Amino acid sequence: MTLTVEHTTMPVLGRLPIHSSRAEQVAHIAEAARQIRIQDLKLVHYAGAGHIGGDYSAIDILATLYGAVLNITPDMVTDPERDRFILSKGHVAGALYTTLAAFGFLPVDDLATFLKPLSALNGHPNRRKVAGVEANTGPLGHGLPVAVGHALSAKLDVSLRRTYVLVGDGELQEGSNWEAMMAASQYQLDRLTVIVDRNRIQQGATTKETNDLDPLPDKAAAFGFAVVEVNGHDHGELLDVLSAVPFRPGKPTFVIAHTHKGHPISFMSNNVAWHHRVPDVAEFQQALTELEAVVPGYTKELRMTERSEGIIKHSPPRVSSAPGAKRGRG
Amino acid sequence: MSIVETSIADRPRYDCRDAYVETLAELAHADHRIVGVVNDSVGSSKLNSFRKAFPDRLINVGIAEQDMVGVASGLANGGRIPFVSAASCFLTGRALEQIKADVAYSNTNVKLCGMSPGVAYGELGPTHHSIEDIAWLRAISNMTVIVPADPIETAAALRWAAASDGPVFIRVSRMSVPKVYDEDYEFRLGRAITVRGGDDVTLISNGTVLWRAIAAAEQLATEGISARVLSMPTVKPLDTGAVVAAARETAGIVTAEEAVSGGGLGGAVAETVVEHHPARVTILGIREFAPTGSAGYLLDHFGLSPDGIAAAARKLVSRGR
Known part of the structure; x- marks a missing residue:
């Protein structure tokens, strides 16, 4: 069976003008996320490898950050005052490369080299080879300490630059994260935002079956963070929360973004098998059809299952600064 | 380089950590980018005077070596030149993957200073000895490994490390040693x-x-x-x-x-x-x-x-x- 789809067809989207309305920004992010998913699908299919489940749970977060939140553009990648984004869950490098390409940091054509011999686009990102990558991640539990170090440097510089780090939820089983959270709290790094891609599935099973993280909001609050929970596929919620930090002066922010691995593809979503499965031709075409059919706002219809607490709406942001404070239980 | 008139064994002995902290302070005065990063190791690294002179520039992450090295990498990303100062056994043993990924592979401008290396901790035993550090770090690509012999060479190596761009590991001896070099010694990599x-x-x-x-x-x-x-x-x-x-x-x-x-x-x-x-x-x-x-x-x-x-x-x- 021959595929008729071009490998690289994604348009470069860039940033909207500064004074765009919220509605325009949300629509822009939604379209970017859709295009990034289509491109990422091709990336994984043609490379015959990758982590599409985790890619898809993180893409709405990445599109929001690069589309409307981070103060960084392709001509700012060495600007000392740029915001920093660190992808701690380095195995979703494909999603990062595709996002960087969507916003002009990387030529779209380069995506065709993903995982090919001698390509700059390794299975885990390399800052020495890809403009826009801030840290060489891959081993889990590394990004958060690095982000704390950067946030500290900004504080020493009395700079307003911000630091965002995206960690997987399974990754939080690594103790180094909690070491870093203690330091972030001790140094009152309120321009540091930790985003957890809370898809509740790690490599081979759910987090609950493996080494349960709940009650995660209480744990993060106990470590001194202002905690916010959002629908990690709702671009409006993500935009509002990620651009509004800090929520508590002197406290770093912990955003728990509830997501689904493989979202929104019918046969991938919330399915543990899709951690690093590669779509075959039929699956590729089915996924492509589903992605091409979605319209902006589709995430509103997302059905959140397997939630212990359901989605806590952020408007106004539900922020808890101490265990149990202000946040309803159950 | 050195003229040995009397037996070297009879010369006065020095703790290289004194040269370390003196030189680090001198470098920090000259370059605002320099910071210290420690794992509660202020006393064992003899950094009390540094902390007094630069209270904001001594980052103490607590007893957390993985975090310490990751934080140093992030500080370097923000333009700082971090000198991580910690007992070599814990710095290299406990944070080896951070040294590999966040420092060497990421090519961040981090200086790792392994204090009290070798068997300096004597009776505290093999848990506190750092005899594997050189072999471990030598195996990592993009890592420079320096083992100074006296206070003069320790100071010279530190100055070189501060001026160079990239990952460096320097052992800083606790066990006292006589001076081997003259004051005009120049370190060359x-x-x-x-x-x-x-x-x-x-x-x-x-x-x-x-x-x-x-x-x-x-x-x-x-x-x-x-x-x-x-x-x-x-x-x-x-x-x-x-x-x-x-x-x-x-x-x-x-x-x-x-x-x-x-x-x-x-x-x-x-x-x-x-x-x-x-x-x-x-x-x-x-x-x-x-x-x-x-x-x-x-x-x-x-x-x-x-x-x-x-x-x-x-x-x-x-x-x-």
Whole structure:
């Protein structure tokens, strides 16, 4: 069976003008996320490898950050005052490369080299080879300490630059994260935002079956963070929360973004098998059809299952600064 | 480079950590980018005066080595030049993956200062000994490994590290050592220093053992054996030219270091010799988890005393070329 789809067809989207309305920004992010998913699908299919489940749970977060939140553009990648984004869950490098390409940091054509011999686009990102990558991640539990170090440097510089780090939820089983959270709290790094891609599935099973993280909001609050929970596929919620930090002066922010691995593809979503499965031709075409059919706002219809607490709406942001404070239980 | 009038063993001894903190403060005064990063190791790194002078620029992450090295990498990303100061056993053992990924592979401008390395912690035992650090870090690409021998070389290596861009590991000795170098000593990366000329046999050493190798050469001289002593402060990159010349020009090489006897200086010298000019090499180092004893006792126990080094050299010379 021959595929008729071009490998690289994604348009470069860039940033909207500064004074765009919220509605325009949300629509822009939604379209970017859709295009990034289509491109990422091709990336994984043609490379015959990758982590599409985790890619898809993180893409709405990445599109929001690069589309409307981070103060960084392709001509700012060495600007000392740029915001920093660190992808701690380095195995979703494909999603990062595709996002960087969507916003002009990387030529779209380069995506065709993903995982090919001698390509700059390794299975885990390399800052020495890809403009826009801030840290060489891959081993889990590394990004958060690095982000704390950067946030500290900004504080020493009395700079307003911000630091965002995206960690997987399974990754939080690594103790180094909690070491870093203690330091972030001790140094009152309120321009540091930790985003957890809370898809509740790690490599081979759910987090609950493996080494349960709940009650995660209480744990993060106990470590001194202002905690916010959002629908990690709702671009409006993500935009509002990620651009509004800090929520508590002197406290770093912990955003728990509830997501689904493989979202929104019918046969991938919330399915543990899709951690690093590669779509075959039929699956590729089915996924492509589903992605091409979605319209902006589709995430509103997302059905959140397997939630212990359901989605806590952020408007106004539900922020808890101490265990149990202000946040309803159950 | 150094003129040995009286026996080196009789000279005054110095704790290299004093030169370390003095130099770090001097560098920090001159360059606002320099910060210290510690794991509660302010006292053991002798950094109290630094903290007093630069309270905001001594980052203490608590007893958390993985975080400490990751934080240093992030500080470097923000334009700072972090000097991580922590007991070498915990810095290298506990944060090895951060050293590999966040520092070496990420090529961040982080200076890792392994305090109280080797068997400096003596009776505290093998958990606190750092004898594997050189072998571990030498195995990591893009990592420079420096083992200074005295306070002058410690200060010089620090100044070099502050001025260079990229990952560096420097051992900072706690066990007191005599000065080997003159005050005008200039550190050059990857350069061996012939501290004593000789044609019969070569002793290659660094760190706390270098002066013991010099004392061994003094002993050998009284017996009519002319021993060349090469100081090898840079284990990586190694001065292969000096090693190959020693292999060619003398009966053999004895390496002596305060580290495991595989994978460190001795390993590097042996690899070079095997590849370029096969010659006899005797590697003196620490062969096993050390028994209880003071640092000085343990060096003697593992043959790293002047007598032990001289005996190894004598054995090589007696076998002829």
